[in-house]
Amino acid sequence: MGGQNIADVVKRTEVLLLAVASAGLAHAADAPTPKSASPDCFQSLYNYLNTSAADCPLTYAGLTIYGTVDVGYGFETNGAPFNRSFGPADAYLISKATSGSRWLLSPNALSSSVLGLKMSEPLGGGWLLVGDVEFGFDPYSLELSDSPRSLAENNGRPLLLQSSNGDSSRAGQIDNSQGFLGLSNPSYGTATFGRVNTLSLDVVSTYDPMAVSNAFSPLGWSGSFAGFGDTEVSRANTAFKYRLDVQNFRMGGLAQVGGYDQGNGSNGEYQGQIGADFGALSLDGVVSWARDAVSLGNYTALPKGYSQDNLKATLSNNAGAMLAAKYAIGQVKIFAGYEYYRLSDPSNTYPSGFTSIGGFSILPGAVTYNAYAINKAMNVVWTGLKYAVTAQIDVTGAFYYEAQNDYSAKACTGTGVHISSSACAGSLDALSFLIDYRPLRRVDLYAGVMLSNVYGGLASGYVAAQNIDPTVGLRIKF
Template identity: 25%
Template sequence: MSYKKAGQRASSNLSIALGAVAAASITFVPASADAQSSVTLYGIADIGIEHINNTAAGGAQTREVSGNLSGSRWGMKGVEDLGGGMKAIFVLESGFNLNDGTSAQSTRGLGAGATTTTRLFGRQAWVGLSFKDQQLTFGRQNSLLYEQAVVFDPMGASSRYSSLSVDYAMAGRIDNSAKYTGWFGPLTAQAMYSTRYDTGYGSEVPGAQLTGRFFSGALTYATGPFAASVSYEQRNSNTVATNTDTERRATAAATYVFGPVKGFAGYRYLRASNAFLPASPINVANGSEANAANLYWAGAQYNVTPSFNLTATAYYQDVHSTSADPWLAVLCADYLLSKRTDVYATAAFARNTNGSALGVNGYGTVAPGYNQTGVVVGMRQKF
């Protein structure tokens, strides 16, 4: 989601804003700077108590967890007016675990070739230029699929109990990336390219240009009560020996507002080469026990009052060449104590069939073949 658009969506819809940049309340402006230049400090602190049953280790668990409706974070964003409609922009955003103060993105990289990577600004770290309705940015950025999920998933790709539980890429962040966004009336066009999308596997490899490459594109159309999007992304394997193997996703989704109710529907296509599948496929983060899977979701948000809303949604993963096709159903109640503070309760139920292992918090978090119920009660403060 773009720097400019994220703030607009956050102010207009609380649930959509779950994965967007938080609206900030503290601004520092140098005395010598132009009135249009500023640096803003912002953040979200989200914590709750979760209870889940049938864990992967066996039995039930009650724990304090950080980042439920929104990942806890702090960050800085800035804009400098360069004149003639040109602006320099940046975002530095760090995720953290509120329950113990540790970094939420300190390491990344799974499987062969993975390394430990320390990330101070693990959520976002980018700089760029904007000119009228065009924007070009460089650095570690949210993937286009993530930006689509924030808007078109009823749960806003929240940290728990959302499309992110079914597919890790719904909250993808891409290292070494360049991103273009253009606004053309009701149509938004985006393109993204990375020379090495996950530095948890090291830097770019000389003589192996395909290793760790990433590219993506998205179109979003919004007018009146209707909005729709399509997106595509492709990742090449991070291992030199298998760098022609790919993981490809495409999405199509739409929303429509009927008075106080907003309806959602979406589809995600997935095709993954063997290089992206672990030795125990049932625990693979993308949920595919084979090389292909389709994800469907539908749901609604109901604004009962300006301060209270309900969200209900269901996700179904159809894994090809197997009958291990799980469901995830979610119900969330959110009450605003003020513009910056809310309390919430979220309940989810994951139904597994024929040995599938989808838990409410993702694949591999439940005993294979068992159903799982999870409940979180918490509060969120934005600053």
């Protein structure tokens, strides 16, 4: 299938979902309370907020509107100013540009704010037509998450003057989370096509003790863990995804077709998954390979002739594997995970440049294709424990650690943030704690903190090597 044909398929998929959504919402405006909802769940706001999404969905004609709004406020010992384009909004995890203590608006701390519309339409014989369109946004500005834009906004600024920024697969798309159509059957599984979460992102979301929180988990703040080294490949824009459950076992596969021209962060991505539940124990493993994965960056001083929207890119071929487990003992849940990935030089060098997700131009000379002549290898481990104090209160503690090899062609000199190269051996660790109180089933009041540190090569070029981010917030789901 040619690149233009693939793009047309995706566009038709999005148009179809939006058209169906508009029709459903038009009917829903004058419709009675959905039959699937509890009879009294819409009698008051209190009743509604004290139900679950399963008990009281906003559903009509097979369409369900859902969403999450997460707002908060916090303090960072070494932070960067709030950025409404950046997906997490704040640099909760220690980052290159973070410096100096500050109080900050802290949205999306417990989880990303999203709005979505999903479809489940019976076709007969046990088959369902399924679909989902979802986007992440900043609840203060209501702007779509567009992390590459946050990089461009800071182009040409010294680190000490930069606001929070970073790369991501969320680049201002109306479906920056997901946008797919598919078929589902209890016996034959679920097959979808379009913009989908990778299998590794699904596993990370399920087995992170902090549930991929932006403020309290490196796995949530950075999609590079789910992307085996590059955050842009934690989602694929034109991919086939398949899942099948057989008794207590499950399996899955993902194959991306198309490349940069179709809004992907790589020129091909392939994953396989197998997992199982054995009573209170759940296990899942994923293997992954991506070709020409993109990691975008900006400039502290723009080269002559470059514009604000000209970013730089480092390309790599990424291979890796992930294994995760969780176990429930009464009121306690224990989580653990291990990930290994290796980055090597890409299959293609793009001497003429290319256009990245979000429409940013990577000019000739702005592509780094030889960063991993000596392969970069990363080991990641995490563990945590969640304790249900009551039916309404959970406390969670978690620890995260990653370590990279020395893949520098030159001998490393210096220490800490003054080490000679980011390719030198280094590590990152994070320790976090969270109290989550649910006065109503759809409402979370939370307070948490993450202490994060970088060492060696991972601290190279940073302004500071540690951040502590106590944060409080309110999350509402609908």
